[in-house]
Amino acid sequence: MRRSSLFLIYLALNVVLLFFMFVHASYQREADARILAEKTEMVKRLQLTDLCLFTEASYTRHLSMADLHTPFQDSPMSLEHFPSGSLVMPPESIRKMNGKVD
Amino acid sequence: MVKWIDRQRNIIDFTLSSLFRRKGKNTALIAVYSLVIFVLASVVFFTYSIKKEASLILKDAPEIVLQRLVAGRHELIPLSYMNRIREIKGVSAVKGRLWGYYYDPIVGANYTMIAAEDGHLPPGRIAIGQGISRARLAFEGDTLEFKKHDGVLVHLEVKDILSSGSELVSSDLILISEDDFRALFGTSKDYATDLTVGVMNARELLTIAGKIAERLPDTRVILKDEILRTYDAVFNWRGGMLIVILLGALLAFIIFAWDKASGLSQEERREIGILKAIGWETSDVILMKFWEGMVISLSSFLTGVLLAYVHIFFTSSMLFEPVLKGWAVLYPHFKLIPFIDASQVVALFFLTVVPYTVATIIPSWRAATVDPDSVMR
Numbered sequence: 152m153r154r155s156s157l158f159l160i161y162l163a164l165n166v167v168l169l170f171f172m173f174v175h176a177s178y179q180r181e182a183d184a185r186i187l188a189e190k191t192e193m194v195k196r197l198q199l200t201d202l203c204l205f206t207e208a209s210y211t212r213h214l215s216m217a218d219l220h221t222p223f224q225d226s227p228m229s230l231e232h233f234p235s236g237s238l239v240m241p242p243e244s245i246r247k248m249n250g251k252v253d
Numbered sequence: 254m255v256k257w258i259d260r261q262r263n264i265i266d267f268t269l270s271s272l273f274r275r276k277g278k279n280t281a282l283i284a285v286y287s288l289v290i291f292v293l294a295s296v297v298f299f300t301y302s303i304k305k306e307a308s309l310i311l312k313d314a315p316e317i318v319l320q321r322l323v324a325g326r327h328e329l330i331p332l333s334y335m336n337r338i339r340e341i342k343g344v345s346a347v348k349g350r351l352w353g354y355y356y357d358p359i360v361g362a363n364y365t366m367i368a369a370e371d372g373h374l375p376p377g378r379i380a381i382g383q384g385i386s387r388a389r390l391a392f393e394g395d396t397l398e399f400k401k402h403d404g405v406l407v408h409l410e411v412k413d414i415l416s417s418g419s420e421l422v423s424s425d426l427i428l429i430s431e432d433d434f435r436a437l438f439g440t441s442k443d444y445a446t447d448l449t450v451g452v453m454n455a456r457e458l459l460t461i462a463g464k465i466a467e468r469l470p471d472t473r474v475i476l477k478d479e480i481l482r483t484y485d486a487v488f489n490w491r492g493g494m495l496i497v498i499l500l501g502a503l504l505a506f507i508i509f510a511w512d513k514a515s516g517l518s519q520e521e522r523r524e525i526g527i528l529k530a531i532g533w534e535t536s537d538v539i540l541m542k543f544w545e546g547m548v549i550s551l552s553s554f555l556t557g558v559l560l561a562y563v564h565i566f567f568t569s570s571m572l573f574e575p576v577l578k579g580w581a582v583l584y585p586h587f588k589l590i591p592f593i594d595a596s597q598v599v600a601l602f603f604l605t606v607v608p609y610t611v612a613t614i615i616p617s618w619r620a621a622t623v624d625p626d627s628v629m630r
Contacts, residue, residue, distance in 0.1 A: 176592075190419045198315050202310070215475060215479060
């Protein structure tokens with residue numbers, strides 16, 4: 152078989168897989184609708200405010216509830232040291248507050 | 254048309270033979286290129302999906318959360334504040350939330366304890382998240398030990414394990430009765446952790462928030478909109494590690510493009526000279542180089558994107574897990590819902606395939622327009 156035929160078959164196969172990626176994503180979104188509703192219901196019932204993504208520190212566990220002091224709770228010169236603190240940005244409310252001095 | 258297709262196929266045949274002659278170099282190039290696209294696509298898929306999911310999950314979060322601050326720190330809020338808020342026109346509901354953190358020295362993890370609504374859990378019983386169940390190997394009917402604020406140990410029975418589907422919000426949760434919560438932390442009945450406020454008309458939210466802040470100056474008002482924007486901002490492209498990853502990928506692309514645009518190797522220039530000498534036109538050479546760029550970049554792009562999809566949505570972002578986990582002992586096992594659309598893939602295509610292909614063609618066009626004799630020398 153010609154090399155170009157092999158390449159075009161490979162390309163076509165990948166494009167088909169790319170198409171199926173979108174089909175799978177759409178199918179999965181529908182299949183996960185029940186789980187999403189379950190999470191939404193739990194947020195409403197328990198009045199939750201944050202995702203349980205980073206459990207290592209209170210201000211990364213409840214990002215939207217963190218006050219201005221939390222990253223420095225050990226002492227005034229104790230700089231932020233949790234790995235997830237370098238992954239996420241401070242909540243907008245805090246950045247907005249410091250905007251004038253930054 | 255058939256003639257045109259045949260011409261393209263002949264050129265692709267020749268291009269592939271040419272690439273196979275430098276098998277080692279090109280295989281390494283495709284591997285690195287695919288890896289860069291894989292990382293970029295993984296970041297795009299992950300951040301977009303988590304932001305979208307957070308916005309859908311938290312759409313029913315409290316409209317206003319009211320914290321009391323003392324010396325800049327979050328303090329318990331007196332329940333008497335509720336009456337002062339109820340007096341504000343437009344307020345539909347005010348509730349006290351009772352929640353806090355409990356450090357478990359056995360596994361070294363922090364749990365989030367929330368007092369369940371009345372009647373949901375009888376005293377002495379708790380419901381725990383999947384993360385705690387895994388960490389403590391605790392299941393329905395088991396008993397967990399907690400140290401009260403006065404040092405006395407208390408045993409609470411696990412009545413329920415929260416569903417695995419809800420791990421993204423509940424992995425580290427312990428639902429407990431209000432009486433047990435107050436007994437555990439020694440919280441007075443007159444205080445709550447914070448208050449949630451509901452409003453009748455969403456358009457009055459800012460006015461009501463302003464009135465609350467005016468009436469209760471020792472409090473901090475957090476709006477639902479701010480909660481939602483928090484998750485939009487934390488996974489923003491400028492956020493921490495993301496910008497490091499993006500900069501790394503960008504730098505790799507600049508090196509690729511620089512390598513291509515800075516000129517051809519002696520061997521490649523000689524090849525072009527020979528092709529011109531045996532009758533190839535400049536357009537044929539450019540077409541060959543176009544296909545060379547396409548073979549490498551398109552193969553890498555499709556491989557990188559498909560692998561990124563598998564990585565994020567089939568393996569639960571396995572490679573990102575150590576980064577997201579940090580020092581946390583409890584980490585939710587969650588599978589993101591694939592919120593992807595064509596615009597993300599198209600943007601990645603234009604950011605990666607197009608610049609590389611263009612960078613391949615330009616130096617070839619320069620080499621192809623000079624005299625073959627001088628190129629071969």
